[in-house]
Amino acid sequence: MLAVVGLFAVVVLVREVSRRIGFQEPIALLMVGVGFSFVPGIPSFAVEPDLVLMVVLPVLLYGAAFTTSVPSFRENLRSIGTLSIGLTLFTTAAVGFAAHAVIPDLSLAAGMVLGAVVAPQDAVAAVAIGRQAGMPRRAITMLEGESLFNDAAALTAFQIAIAAVVGGSVSPWYASGRFLLATAGGLVVGAVVAFVLAWIRRRVDHPVADAALSLLAPFLAYLPAEAVHGSGIVSVVVTGLYLGHRQPSVMSARSRLVAQATWEVIEYLLAGAVFVLIGLQASDLITGLRGESPGLVAIACAVVVAVVIATRLLWVFPDIYVPRWLNRGRQQPVPWQEVAIVGWAGLRGVVSVGAAFAIPRGAGGGEFPHRDLILFVTAVVIVSTLLLQGLTLPAVVRRWGPHSIHPDDRAAEHADQEVAAHNASADAGLARLDELVAEQHPPEAVVDRLRERADRRRMLASRASGADGEADAEVYRRLRRDVLRAELEHLVRMRDDGELDDEVFTKEQRELDHEDSMLDRD
CATH class of the missing domain: 1.20.1530.20 (Na+/H+ antiporter like fold)
Structure with missing residues (x-):
């Protein structure tokens, strides 16, 4: 041993x-x-x-x-x-x-x-x-x-x-x-x-x-x-x-x-x-x-x-x-x-x-x-x-x-793909949010917070329960997960269609996973 x-x-x-x-x-x-x-x-x-x-x-x-x-x-x-x-x-x-x-x-x-x-x-x-x-x-x-x-x-x-x-x-x-x-x-x-x-x-x-x-x-x-x-x-x-x-x-x-x-x-x-x-x-x-x-x-x-x-x-x-x-x-x-x-x-x-x-x-x-x-x-x-x-x-x-990609060039290419992936997946998430709003009519404060978060597409810096009241917090978590799922599905389609390198896909997926896991934090 x-x-x-x-x-x-x-x-x-x-x-x-x-x-x-x-x-x-x-x-x-x-x-x-x-x-x-x-x-x-x-x-x-x-x-x-x-x-x-x-x-x-x-x-x-x-x-x-x-x-x-x-x-x-x-x-x-x-x-x-x-x-x-x-x-x-x-x-x-x-x-x-x-x-x-x-x-x-x-x-x-x-x-x-x-x-x-x-x-x-x-x-x-x-x-x-x-x-x-x-x-x-x-x-x-x-x-x-x-x-x-x-x-x-x-x-x-x-x-x-x-x-x-x-x-x-x-x-x-x-x-x-x-x-x-x-x-x-x-x-x-x-x-x-x-x-x-x-x-x-x-x-x-x-x-x-x-x-x-x-x-x-x-x-x-x-x-x-x-x-x-x-x-x-x-x-x-x-x-x-x-x-x-x-x-x-x-x-x-x-x-x-x-x-x-x-x-x-x-x-x-x-x-x-x-x-x-x-x-x-x-x-x-x-x-x-x-x-x-x-x-x-x-x-x-x-x-x-x-x-x-x-x-x-x-x-x-x-x-x-x-x-x-x-x-x-x-x-x-x-x-x-x-x-x-x-x-x-x-x-x-x-x-x-x-x-x-x-x-x-x-x-x-x-x-x-x-x-x-x-x-x-x-x-x-x-x-x-x-x-x-x-x-x-x-x-x-x-x-x-000569046709290989220098690490700096690869990083620049990946950065461009990440911007495109952010924008495309955020658009997919916002489209899904519009569908959920039409179906469920959640509180306006929750919708505003969700739109802001989907648009920015970055890690939450505060607890998901920041929405007004525990009931609104639960609605926020449920709807945000649905939006995150729509964003991930769009990233998967981009990967499968060859629009996204697997390295970039993995990074983007990990970011979404981190946010999803933080929604459960008390």
């Missing part, structure tokens, strides 16, 4: 220091973990694959899916699909053949195990660094969307490759069928769980109970899907996407505020702890290489890192431009610099760690071939992509991204 408390304390300290000095937090956490791994007396944190794959990964993916912009996701669906599935399988195969070629006695199936382990891109670090550097919004959407589904593709390929090593052979038909069934199972289970949870959450009006349901959601989606041999990861992502998109209508304002604060803390600690844990494995991984040739280790690491980076760069350009060429310009053009940024942002992380440590120690009655070497190469790939690509990504965005 003391070690876990210390781990989270390190996460908070390192993240805060990194934020103050302007250094990338994921890289700082990784470097601190590597340093601690060689300090005598520091407790060893053995990575339990079940903990990573069944707890950490579903929680992080659900949180990411819940906050993903569904309209932007839908707009880039084809590219996201080919990146998350096509690129993942392409990388798996390329690394598998390369490892089989350079590592003596490593079967092709075992090479594919390594390929599946290092194939999935992790958007946590890439997006965090990219946002700070002013990465184009479409590139961020593609990275986030890719990371939601590439884990499922990689883990399914990993399970098939493990079966090939242990069982001797796996037919292409079996592999394809297994992949399709796992994906379909995850989609179906995720959709069912999402609809059920949405139905329940519409009827839960206690913010803490709703937050508890939110914390249970990733596991309620993951476990049933795995029980029917579907993809638990796909199920979690589908559930998170649906509930996140529908949260304005299935959650109360107070519930959204409580759940949002809860998830921010969990993701802050959990995502940070993952990078520290990756670094803490360094000493044990080096010890496990005893008996391996240093030259072989160096060659294997260099080749796999090069293949991982090269396959992504080779994939993204034809993936983006060939469909546009076939459609003869009917699709919106994409600057080559933006594609290059997406290609360079292929950082690896938590999924690779969990999959690597899930490799069984025995295969066919003996040791899994070069298991310790595979673990070490995986760690080198993670560290190399975080350091090489992570540290240079801001410079790449500045150099290759």
